[in-house]
Amino acid sequence: MSRRPVIRKAPRGTMQLLLLACSFALAGYAGVRLLADDWLGVALWFVGAALLHDLVLLPLYAAADRGLVRVFGAAGHRDRTMYVRVPAALSALLLLVWFPLIGGQVDRRYRMATGLSADGFLARWLLITAVLFAGSALLFLLRLRSRLHRSTKERPPVAH
Structure with a gap:
């Protein structure tokens, strides 16, 4: 009678933690490579993009979505x-x-x-x-x- 070896699986939380650590490592590597040449230009672009999104684009598409919901909501x-x-x-x-x-x-x-x-x-x-x-x-x-x-x-x- 042969016994099959018991294979233990890693807990689910361990796998998620490992994947999260790998994604942070990849993002860190990409950030170092991106900021190596023109860190000021990249930082200005990032801040400008965030401001453009938050101050201009978000109110525009929120208003468009509110209008869309109002039109469809009025029709039931x-x-x-x-x-x-x-x-x-x-x-x-x-x-x-x-x-x-x-x-x-x-x-x-x-x-x-x-x-x-x-x-x-x-x-x-x-x-x-x-x-x-x-x-x-x-x-x-x-x-x-x-x-x-x-x-x-x-x-x-x-x-x-």
Whole structure:
């Protein structure tokens, strides 16, 4: 009769602690590499980005979201706001990340660094935004159809 060895698993908290320590080490390494060349420029960019977000962008998208909730809430369909929020948030994130290329502000630098043209970023962003909203609308219609189909199945038959 052979006995199988007992394999002890590490406690869940230990694995989380190890992953957290690794992520801090990676972030520290990236920070040291980033700040090695132009630490003042990076610090100014970071502070400027935080201020721009907190003082300009946050009030703008909070107001837009409040308006969206008010419109859908008045119609009695507040649960449908997610079909607009998600594609709008993803589109805004893409705009934020690629804004210099979408706005055509770094065409020369981009061409010199990559050898490629920066033309077409605006058209691609608009196309991706359209696909995101179309996909959200399609998902909404499929769920609405499923809900309508389910509600008609649950109805008792009409007696003649």
